[in-house]
Amino acid sequence: MLTPVIENICRAEGARVLAGLIRRFGDFDLAEDALQDAFAKAIELWPAQGLPAAPAAWLTTVAQRRALDLMRRRRAGPHYTDEPPDVAAHESDDEGHAAEISGIEDDRLRLLFTCCHPAIAQAAQMALALRTLCGLSTREIARAFLEPEATTAQRLVRVKKKILETRIPYEVPSGESLPERLQAVLGVVYLVFNEGYAGTDAPGLVRPDLCTEAIRLARLLVELMPQESEALGLLALMLLHDARRATRVGDDGAIVPLEEQDRTRWNREEIAEGLELLDSALALRRRGPYQLQAAIAALHARASRAADTDWKQIAALYGGLLREQPGAVVELNAAVALAMAEGAERGLEWMARLGEREELSGYYLLPAARADLLRRLGRLAEARDAYRAALALVRNPAERGYLDRRLAECGG
Amino acid sequence: MQYMILIYGDEKNFAQMASSPEAQKQMYAAFTKYTKDMRDAGIMRAGSELKPTSTATTVRVKNGKTVTTDGPFAETKEQLGGYYIIDVPNLDEAVKWAARCPAAQGGSIEVRPVGVMPATA
Structure with a gap:
């Protein structure tokens, strides 16, 4: 069957194409509808015609035509804006495919800044970026939040x-407001990375496409703002985490905790780049949460054996x-x-003390972290109860696999 | 695109200012300059100060009968004290102008796009 292959291509190219459509038509819904129709056309035509040489360009052309159709239809009915969309201008636009493709990075950056506009509530900023830039489903976004x-x-409809x-406006903000706007963007990029690092529906734990996506977006930001220490810090942080990607899930599909990971299989190139970026960030002498987290990740990366980990410094960080x-989540990590x-x-x-507060009720990592400490202390009956409590809350199969294994080790 | 700039503030502070002619003069001078800047930029479409909420009358029609009550429709900590309608390309521009409003310091400025009635067939 060709359909899964085509669906994969559509998923991979979708965000790039969508960002360009939003720029041209200024309407998220119109762009999304047109792109969905282009996907349907691809599934209909590609099996017979063969895959186009440039699928993104093909999807863009078909989606643009569809968007113009949809706009004409809307114009036939009552319209509510003082300035009807300029269909003629779009039609006479004869940009070639080459120009279309070369503008892609800017479009996605523009889209990122628009999604993270301060007039939009933060939860909606993140949801929209995940939906449009990363092509996540509503379900996947709901889980991240x-x-x-x-x-x-409802959040997506409203925003x-x-x-x-x-x-x-659909633009990268200018000078004075740029640093402020960047903070929101960094938050969204990190959330994208985390979604990729522990994806909802993935068969394994990791959805590498999203991690790669987030790292690429962060690289763009670093390129745009090389003096922004937190952008550097975030990129370093993500690279240092991503370096451990191959070792986080075992052959049985269960998560492998940090101390049991095969450190010889960590990605040395990513670690080296991450450490270098962190140094550049720290040299700017404006510390922030991403640099601190990257510094923590760097201490793990530098320990060639788990036993060599400098936990005192990590606790201080x-x-x-x-x-x-x-x-509450940072506090849980600090407690570990x-x-x-x-x-x-x-x-x-x-x-x-954390358990007495409401924030982490329903968060499986609290009982899971407790269980691990109880296991280390040999308090196995309590550990079993805590593992069971974590299992009742966990949804990701890889995380579940790990908890099952630990529960069995504790005789449960 | 037209945006309404709604100016909210605690009108008690405003009333107190009446006892200080100097402060009052300064505030009116600031608003005069702000309004002039908007006119010079060619973006101002309308705007006015509103009399205090003690002068407000709220009107509702119930079962075909007009019911009027004394005062604003809701008691709030900050009250609507004036408005502008400006015509600018996008929200960022509207927010920039809102931030320049003298009442933005100490008060709150709400920015809302102005809706356009559907063309009647």
Whole structure:
């Protein structure tokens, strides 16, 4: 069957094509509808005609034609804007495919900044970027936000309407507002990476396409703003995590914890680049949460054996991170680092306090982290209960596989 | 594209200013300059100060009967005290102008695109 192949191509090229369509037509829904129709046409025509030499250009051409059709139809009915879309201008636009393709990076950057516009609520910024730039489904986005799917769907409808009706510009902001706007963009890029690192529907744990996507977006940002320490820090952080990608899931499909990963299989090139980027970032002397997290990842990357890990320094860095970016998830990580540096009991005390608060109820990593510490202490009955509590909350099969294994080791 | 700039502030502060002619003069001078800048930029379509909410009358029609009540439709901490309608290319431009409004310091400026009625057939 050719259809899965074509669907893969559509998925891979979709975001690039969509960003260009949004620039040309200024309407997210119109662009998405037109692209969906182009996908359908591809599935209909490509099996008979063969794959086009440049699938992105083919999809762009078909989707543009479709978008013009849709616009004409809308114009036939009542319209509500003072300036009807200029169909003639789009038709007379004779940009060749080459120009179309070379403008792609800018379009995606433009799209990223528009998605992260300050007039849009942050949750909606992220949802929209994941939807449009990464082609995530509403379900996948809902999982990233730990919220019901209907909430995400409604968020997306509202935000597209707001962009269209308030005319949020489709551009990379100029000088003065750029640094401020960058913070929002960095947050979205990191979320994209995390979605790729622990994807919802992936058979394994990792969805490398999304990690690659996020790293590529961060590279673009670094290129655009080489003096922005946090952009450098974020890219370093993602590379240092990505370097461990191949070792995070075992042959049985279950997640492999950091201390058991085969460090000889970590990607040395990515680690070297990450460390270098982190040094450049730190040299700018404007620290921030991404640089701190990259510094933590760098300490893991530098330890050739798990036992060599400098947990004291990692715990100290988490302390710094908590001051800059307070939050329950960071606190949980800080508690794990403290446990490794100063003993499991200290970590368990902190986690007990965390458990009394509401924020992490429903978050499987809290009972999973507790379970691991209880196991280390040999308190196996309590560890089994905590692993079971984590299993009741976990959804990713690879994470489930790991918890199952640990539960069995504890005699459960 | 037209945007309405709605100017909200605590009108108690505004009333207090009446006892200080100097402060009042300064504020009016700031608004005069702001309005002139908008006119010079060719973006201003309309704008006005509103009398305080103590002068407001709220009107509702219930079962065909007009019911009027004294005061604004809702009691809020900050009250609508004036508005502008400007014509600029996009939201970023509208936000820039809103930020220049003298009342943005200490008050809140709401920016809303102005809707256009569907053309009647």
